[in-house]
Amino acid sequence: MIQVELTLRLLTQHQVEFVIVGGVAISAHGSSYLTYDLDVAYARTRDNLKRLAAALAPYHPRPRDFPAALPFVWDEQTIKQGTNFTLTTDLGNLDLLGEVTGLGDYEGVRGQSVIMNLFNMPCRVLSLDALIVAKRAAGRPKDLLVLPELEALREIAEENK
Amino acid sequence: MKKDTEAYFLNPPPGSAAARARDFGIDLTLTLQRLRLTPDERVRQLQRAMFEIENMRVDHKPQDGKADDPSRVDLTTVDTTSG
Numbered sequence: 001m002i003q004v005e006l007t008l009r010l011l012t013q014h015q016v017e018f019v020i021v022g023g024v025a026i027s028a029h030g031s032s033y034l035t036y037d038l039d040v041a042y043a044r045t046r047d048n049l050k051r052l053a054a055a056l057a058p059y060h061p062r063p064r065d066f067p068a069a070l071p072f073v074w075d076e077q078t079i080k081q082g083t084n085f086t087l088t089t090d091l092g093n094l095d096l097l098g099e100v101t102g103l104g105d106y107e108g109v110r111g112q113s114v115i116m117n118l119f120n121m122p123c124r125v126l127s128l129d130a131l132i133v134a135k136r137a138a139g140r141p142k143d144l145l146v147l148p149e150l151e152a153l154r155e156i157a158e159e160n161k
Numbered sequence: 162m163k164k165d166t167e168a169y170f171l172n173p174p175p176g177s178a179a180a181r182a183r184d185f186g187i188d189l190t191l192t193l194q195r196l197r198l199t200p201d202e203r204v205r206q207l208q209r210a211m212f213e214i215e216n217m218r219v220d221h222k223p224q225d226g227k228a229d230d231p232s233r234v235d236l237t238t239v240d241t242t243s244g
Contacts, residue, residue: 001215004208027207028200032191036211116200125200148182149192155178156169 002038002092005119010091012121014055017043019113019124021100021134028116028125031149037093041109041126044083044098049076052096059090102137103130128154166196 004024011018019042020028023035042052053076061074064086072078079085083098103109103126112130115122126134132150135143170193173179183189195203 001211004204004211024204024207027195028204030192030196030198030203032188032195034207034210036214118201118204120201148178148185149187149189151178152170152173152182152187152189152192153196156166159169160163160166 001036002094004038007038007089007091007094008119008121008123010055010059011040011052012123014051016051016055017045017048017106017110018052019106019109019126020118021097021109021126021131022095025126025131026146026150028118029128029131029150030153031146033146033149037095039095039097041097041100041106043106043110044080046076049079053079056087056089056094061085061087061089061094064088064093100126100134102134128157167193170196 008020018040020038021041022037022039023033024038026033027035042048053074057074062072066072079096085096087094087096097109099105100109103112109126109130110124112127113124114127116125117123118125128150132147132154135147135150169177169179170189173183173189179189182192195206198206
């Protein structure tokens with residue numbers, strides 16, 4: 001389970017550039033889908049990697065699939081050498097995505113995001129259209145399960161414009 | 162919330178995405194409940210649900226230290242100790 005508010009506040013206070021994607025984004029748009037982690041796309045500029053490394057370091061991020069005995073260093077260099085990370089942290093499970101299947105890199109993701117006020121913070125959240133594209137592109141059974149509801153949400157949103 | 166949004170989810174028009182979602186098995190009354198909230202309220206509600214489920218998981222963790230197995234969860238505990 002992820003502490004969503006604390007994590008978003010942490011990233012915001014450190015001026016990390018990010019876009020909420022995945023289950024929390026789906027929920028923010030009105031889906032009744034339940035998720036237990038937070039997925040964010042992040043900018044891979046040098047400065048943002050530094051800010052991201054600094055923001056999460058006190059919370060001991062570590063890849064969820066790493067053996068407990070395997071050393072792991074969380075820093076700018078580590079983030080630079082990877083792209084997507086599935087992490088466990090003291091705040092819960094957090095996935096960092098340098099690229100989102102179907103949408104591309106951060107600039108592509110950011111260009112299809114909207115700003116929502118979450119926990120009294122302006123947060124970038126992937127748009128409904130982009131969530132649908134990403135879920136279709138990912139194509140796993142769990143991704144396809146949420147598509148009917150997302151498409152209904154999009155249809156009524158279009159009619160209400 | 163606009164009246165047509167309520168109608169859309171409660172009585173999905175034939176051929177609509179909502180009708181397909183309903184036929185897929187999505188409970189659109191839950192979706193409608195969520196849409197009555199602001200995005201902030203939705204995510205706060207999601208966070209509360211996460212906490213509550215985690216609390217239930219911890220409360221019902223088997224005492225023998227074995228891995229969690231939903232089929233082994235016993236929600237009724239009987240204290241047989243005396244005095």
